[in-house]
Amino acid sequence: MNANSVDRLGSATPADVLRLIRAGHARTRGDLQRLTGMARSTVAQRIDALTEHGLVVTGQDSVSSGGRPSSTLLFNHRAGLVLSADCGATHTRTAVFDLGLNVVAEEVSDLNIADGPVAVLNWLAARFTELLMTAGDEAHRLLAIGIGLPGPVEHATGKPVAPPIMPGWDGFDVPHYLQQTFPVPVLVDNDVNLMGLGEAAIAYPHVSPLAFVKVGTGIGCGIITGGRVFHGAHGAAGDIGHIRVTDHHDVVCWCGNVGCLEAVAGGKALVANLHESGARTNSDVVDRVLAGDAAAVRAVRNAGREIGGVLAGLVSTINPAVIVLGGQIADAGQYLLAGVRETIYARSLPLGTRDLEVTRSRLADRAGITGAAMMTTEHVLAADSIDALVGAVR
Ligand SMILES: [Zn+2]
Numbered sequence: 001m002n003a004n005s006v007d008r009l010g011s012a013t014p015a016d017v018l019r020l021i022r023a024g025h026a027r028t029r030g031d032l033q034r035l036t037g038m039a040r041s042t043v044a045q046r047i048d049a050l051t052e053h054g055l056v057v058t059g060q061d062s063v064s065s066g067g068r069p070s071s072t073l074l075f076n077h078r079a080g081l082v083l084s085a086d087c088g089a090t091h092t093r094t095a096v097f098d099l100g101l102n103v104v105a106e107e108v109s110d111l112n113i114a115d116g117p118v119a120v121l122n123w124l125a126a127r128f129t130e131l132l133m134t135a136g137d138e139a140h141r142l143l144a145i146g147i148g149l150p151g152p153v154e155h156a157t158g159k160p161v162a163p164p165i166m167p168g169w170d171g172f173d174v175p176h177y178l179q180q181t182f183p184v185p186v187l188v189d190n191d192v193n194l195m196g197l198g199e200a201a202i203a204y205p206h207v208s209p210l211a212f213v214k215v216g217t218g219i220g221c222g223i224i225t226g227g228r229v230f231h232g233a234h235g236a237a238g239d240i241g242h243i244r245v246t247d248h249h250d251v252v253c254w255c256g257n258v259g260c261l262e263a264v265a266g267g268k269a270l271v272a273n274l275h276e277s278g279a280r281t282n283s284d285v286v287d288r289v290l291a292g293d294a295a296a297v298r299a300v301r302n303a304g305r306e307i308g309g310v311l312a313g314l315v316s317t318i319n320p321a322v323i324v325l326g327g328q329i330a331d332a333g334q335y336l337l338a339g340v341r342e343t344i345y346a347r348s349l350p351l352g353t354r355d356l357e358v359t360r361s362r363l364a365d366r367a368g369i370t371g372a373a374m375m376t377t378e379h380v381l382a383a384d385s386i387d388a389l390v391g392a393v394r
Helices: 014-022 029-036 040-052 117-134 136-141 174-179 191-202 261-265 267-273 282-290 294-318 328-332 334-347 364-380 383-390
Strands: 056-059 072-075 081-087 091-098 103-110 142-149 186-190 210-215 219-225 322-326 357-360
Touching: 014 029, 014 040, 014 072, 014 383, 029 040, 040 056, 040 383, 081 117, 081 136, 081 191, 081 364, 091 117, 091 364, 103 117, 117 136, 117 142, 117 174, 136 142, 142 174, 142 191, 142 364, 174 186, 186 191, 186 364, 191 210, 191 219, 191 322, 191 364, 210 294, 210 328, 219 261, 219 294, 261 267, 261 294, 267 282, 267 294, 267 328, 282 294, 282 328, 294 322, 294 328, 294 334, 322 334, 328 334, 334 357
Parallel strands: 081 142, 142 186, 210 322, 322 357
Antiparallel strands: 056 072, 081 091, 091 103, 210 219
């Protein structure tokens, strides 16, 4: 972001001005005059409008080099709050964030997504209400809600589409249902897309594209380019779990096809593989690997090789700068990573892997909630939203 992104010199909107202040490009009214070409009086109008809505505050000038003191303009993170939820199959993380992605309150609870949308969303609304109470006087500043769900979500409407582990959710209007309790914008996306968004925002802010691969019970991938989720036409981009792994055409997947990556290399497959030695959950698989169990190490490394084979296709298609592995099975650490790297490097051309980083998630189990908050604050702070809130003056 630079001053050039203010297209019409002399006519920056309040949103343009806020963006310059948020990015740290403009710290004073003088900076804004210089960057936007607007008259002093117009700059003053924009600042007044933003200040009135609490979005900008003026701080004490600490860098004045003599002469007339000029106050510093600062983006006020606490001008608003957003609620976020990262819903998994059996656990849900809920949180309140301010507009600077700072956590106000956060908690993890058991919640079975298979209980259906009405039960789950009623529970979520109750949790949200309690979390907001911890924000005290600021609770009325709720501006939007962001939700991650463990299944395919139609991007434009926020409705889940035939989610395999979410009976009753197909086509359910999640935003509309929650808006009956909270009359604010409600955004919904697939959990893996949001994990990628969170990881990209915090751990790789200047790296693009980023592919976040979740290896849990199933396998999915979120693709982030330029700080945004790449959804494809409807939101199905990155759904790599059902790419066929040709050597395993005898393995039947829940989707009805045979030889799908997640049917071969997902947590469910690993648990089945290690069933005889007593593994029943993804955590059992990880525990065995970390304890040095040879069969478990071999199974996880082989799963990594299969995943890497599919990711080699992704490397050739989008040339990611970084591939991040997350999800429960990623806790098995180096063995999964080693398998993934092995086949990616073997099957990709040198240019695709020249500076490619393949690594574990740094945000780990907080990637999804961070991404949900990121999606939501970006919506709140988007030019259209700010200009509508403050009143666009052009
Ligand atoms: Zn499948």
